[in-house]
Amino acid sequence: EDQVTQSPEALRLQEGESSSLNCSYTVSGLRGLFWYRQDPGKGPEFLFTLYSAGEEKEKERLKATLTKKESFLHITAPKPEDSATYLCAVYKAAGNKLTFGGGTRVLVKP
Amino acid sequence: GAVVSQHPSRVICKSGTSVKIECRSLDFQATTMFWYRQFPKQSLMLMATSNEGSKATYEQGVEKDKFLINHASLTLSTLTVTSAHPEDSSFYICSARDHGQGALGYTFGSGTRLTVV
Numbered sequence A: 001e002d003q004v005t006q007s008p009e010a011l012r013l014q015e016g017e018s019s020s021l022n023c024s025y026t027v028s029g030l031r032g033l034f035w036y037r038q039d040p041g042k043g044p045e046f047l048f049t050l051y052s053a054g055e056e057k058e059k060e061r062l063k064a065t066l067t068k069k070e071s072f073l074h075i076t077a078p079k080p081e082d083s084a085t086y087l088c089a090v091y092k093a094a095g096n097k098l099t100f101g102g103g104t105r106v107l108v109k110p
Numbered sequence B: 001g002a003v004v005s006q007h008p009s010r011v012i013c014k015s016g017t018s019v020k021i022e023c024r025s026l027d028f029q030a031t032t033m034f035w036y037r038q039f040p041k042q043s044l045m046l047m048a049t050s051n052e053g054s055k056a057t058y059e060q061g062v063e064k065d066k067f068l069i070n071h072a073s074l075t076l077s078t079l080t081v082t083s084a085h086p087e088d089s090s091f092y093i094c095s096a097r098d099h100g101q102g103a104l105g106y107t108f109g110s111g112t113r114l115t116v117v
Helices: B099-104
Strands: A003-007 A010-014 A019-026 A030-038 A045-050 A056-059 A062-066 A070-075 A084-092 A097-100 A104-109 B004-007 B010-013 B019-025 B032-038 B044-051 B067-073 B076-081 B090-097 B106-108 B112-116
Touching: A003 A084, A010 A019, A019 A030, A019 A084, A030 A062, A030 A070, A045 A056, A045 A062, A045 B106, A070 A084, A097 B044, B004 B090, B010 B019, B019 B032, B019 B090, B019 B112, B032 B067, B032 B076, B044 B067, B076 B090
Parallel strands: A010 A104, B010 B112
Antiparallel strands: A003 A019, A019 A070, A030 A045, A030 A084, A056 A062, A062 A070, A084 A097, A084 A104, B004 B019, B019 B076, B032 B044, B032 B090, B067 B076, B090 B106, B090 B112
16 A cells, blocks of 8 residues: 655754655655645645656755655755645556645744 | 636535535646545545546545535536535645646645534
């Protein structure tokens, strides 16, 4: 059975304190891994898609990396506006759907 | 970019009544739409996949007679929560897939907060 596990569940950071979020997966036939940001009371907002091990993508203070077993979302020098829940999801061509991890709630304090 | 509009954003209804939630793809045709449910501090749980012009495919444990899904056009899917009860209170989110964008094509609506009193 496909599994997507995110850790930690919650993360409290001081502004400027860099950290990493983990998304480990057990999926057969992975076609892509997505990262989303979700603010309270809102739908997920797309951040990145990674397709193959070794791939990296960056956007402002965020950098996503992918290995054969896990993905990391690195937050460099976070600001309070980076506070959100970060979700990862895997995509398999068979089934045509995304499977989400449990999310990591990030709180960045000024 | 692709935009998915979901309405209403919030709804309060009385126990026993039915509530309809709409999900529209504004600038693309979505042959496939997805409905998720999210409890507080939890992740998105897929409820069903709807394909335009055919019956929805429900995930295990989701009552198809309670959560009616209609995908009558390439830009509109609706979720009707029938005979709602307080335990149906949750955050419901739709997603539409623009197949022209391949794996990038999943766009989410802004969600509907349903409260059943």
